[in-house]
Amino acid sequence: MVVKTTQERSHCDDLKEIFEQIQSYNMRLNPEKCAFGVQGGKFFGFMLISRGIEANPKKCEAILNMASPKTMKETTECDKAFVELKTILSSPPVLQRPVVGKPLYLYLSISNRSISSDLVIETGKTQQPVYFISRVMQPMEQRYLRIEQLALTLVFQPRSALKAQILADFITELTPDEHNKTWKLHVDRASSREGSGAGIILKEGDEVVAKQALQFHFSASNNQAEYEALIAGLKLALSHQVQSLTAHCDSLLVVQQIRGEFQVKDHLLEQYWLITKDLISKFSSFTILHVHREQNVRADILSKLAATRADTQTSALSQLTLTKPSIELLYIENINCLHDWRKPFLEYINTGTIPRDELNPQQFRRKASFYTKIAGELYRRGFSQPLLKCLSKDEAREVMDEVHEGVCGNHIGGRALATKIARTRYYWPTMKRKCIAKVKACDKCQKHEVISTKPAEVLHSMELVYGSEALIPVEIEVPTLRAELYNKQQNISARNAELDLAEEDREIAAIKQRAQKKLAERKRNKRVVPRTFMEGDLVLRRTE
Incomplete structure (x- = not known):
């Protein structure tokens, strides 16, 4: 090494x-x-130095000390050639390592009996070897064409050193392949009066490796508990460095969702599904199977043990407690800028800027003239009261609840509720509509409301031009109860309260008017027969 x-x-x-x-x-x-x-050393018969791989001098001593042949007569040139051959054999070129960015050159050579290739790198004007191979061809290979022998030289891979190969084969054969073993995971959930829990069993073959009983200190549905059990089991398997896992679960919904056969529609289960798929991606192979509860008895017993919160900690069984759901890991705290109807008016008062999406700037300016800013809060100039505090959506809901059914609430009608809130110096644009909807949704109001005996017909509302004190001619001759009990100051207060809500009535009337126009336009267009004319067409013109 x-x-x-x-x-x-x-x-x-x-x-x-x-x-x-x-x-x-x-x-x-x-x-x-x-x-x-060390700067260099001997490794498998070669010398490793900073420049590359060199031949071992001790291995070359036999070649250097080789004597000249005595069986034949040699000349001086033969002796000189023999000495040069021994020098070349004892001092082979140093193998260099490749340099990133520099090109490599491959030389192929074939003869009648052998093939060889040399991979070199060019340094300056000299070429130095990076890797080389050579071998003798088999008799069948010697009958190849030249081009086929060149192709053989190109794809030939030499056998590695025998000593290193034997050692590597020995380690590979005798090392147990724990990562490729198939592990089994059994999970189940249970619920009781004392809480809910899950049971997990991790097995290697038929041998039980770990058992866990999980207690949930939070409310969880059946499907949520199944996902919690599966997530905890996957984490347990990863802690044992399991690569191949087969999970067994008795929840068909969870199994089919993990397989992708069922669609995950619930937003809560979708978060559990994402966590589970992320854990599954860490295994080299994963399979989940659906089993009946009868075939998952041991995990079911552990889950019931965890649900009853019994303390039975042993060396083979570990009991854990989950104080919060696993999906809380996906929660990201952020501040949503909700739409507030007061913001455009505040910006207009501060900077005089009209919102870009406003279709009628002139109408917006008219509305903004009724508002003013005091101590950073928005107020509306009213008729019943000098200033009405503008409320947000949540504040308006709180005020409606308190005035309608709070300490001083008496479950009044929708219009009366809106008038009472206006006299309390509060305002928001949809006050009357929200109050009417509030009364309609109130359970007590619906139960104890007086049943109307009026005929089922469209009610036509009409507001008098000259106020509530206006009388018809007959009421002058024959006074009615309304005329006899007339209170001018009370009438003015009620009229001012109605004026505070007149803006909302205008908006509703404008919406209805546009709807009626669309309806009339649609009816008119149904009777129109469209015709198209091209230049040069003959048309019938009526003459007087």
Whole structure:
């Protein structure tokens, strides 16, 4: 094992990573055979140096000390050639490492009996080898065409060193392949009066590795508890470094949603589904199966044990408590800028800016003239009271609840409720409509309301031009109860309260008017027969 680092400052980090890998596989090193911080050394018969790989001088001594052949007569040129051959064989070129960005050159060579290839890199004007291979061709390969032999040279891969290959094969065959073992996970949930819980069993083959009983300290539905159990089981399997897992669950809905056969429509379950799919992606292979409760007895017993909150902690069984749901990990706190009807008027009072989406700027200016700003709050100039405080949506709901059915509430009608709120110096644009809808939705008002005996017909409302004190001619001759009990001051107060709500009546009347116009236009267009004319068409013109 060789650890080589190009930069000295990162050598300790590389060694630390190697030692962690050795420790994770329970391997041991012989300190007497270890060397650290060396510039070069011998490895598998080769010399490793900073420049690359060189031949071992001791291995070349036999070639250097080889004597000249004595069986044949040699000349001086033969001796010189023999010495040069020994020099070349004993000093092969140093193998260089490739450099990022520099091109590599591949040389192919074939002969009648052998093939060889050489991968070189060009440094300056010289070429230095990076890797080379050569071998003798088999008799069948010697009958190939030249182009086929070149292709064989290109795709040929040499066998690695025998010593290193034997060691690698030995480790591969004898090391147990724990990561490819199939693990089984059984999950189930249970509910009782004391709470809800889940049971988890993790098995390696038929051997039980871990058992857990989860107690939920929060309210959870059946499907939510099933997802919580499955998520906890997946986390337990990942903590044991499981790669291949088969999960068994008795909830058909959860199983089909994980498989993708059922659509996840519930927003809460969708968050659980996302967490579960994220955990499943960390396994190399995952399968989930649906089983009946009878086939999931042990996990069911654990879930019931957790639901009853019994303390039975043992070495084989661990009991855990979940204080909050797993989906809280997906919650992101943010502030939503909700639409507030008061904001456009405040901006207009402060800066004189009209909203960009306003279709009728002139009408907006008229409305804004009724509002004023005091101490940062928006107020509306009223008729019944000098100033009416403008309320937001939540504040308006709170005021309606209190005035209608609070301490002083007497469950009055919708119009009376709006008038009473206006006399209390509060205002918002849809006051009358909201109050009427509030009374209609009130359960007590619907139960105890006086049943109307009037015939079913459209009621036509009419407001007198000259106020509530206006009389018809017959009432002058024959006075009615209304004329006899007339109170001018009370009539003025009621009229002012009605004027405070007149803006809303105008808006409702404008909406109805536009609706009636659309309806009349639609009826008119039904009777119109469209005709198209082109230039040059003959038309019938009536002449007098």
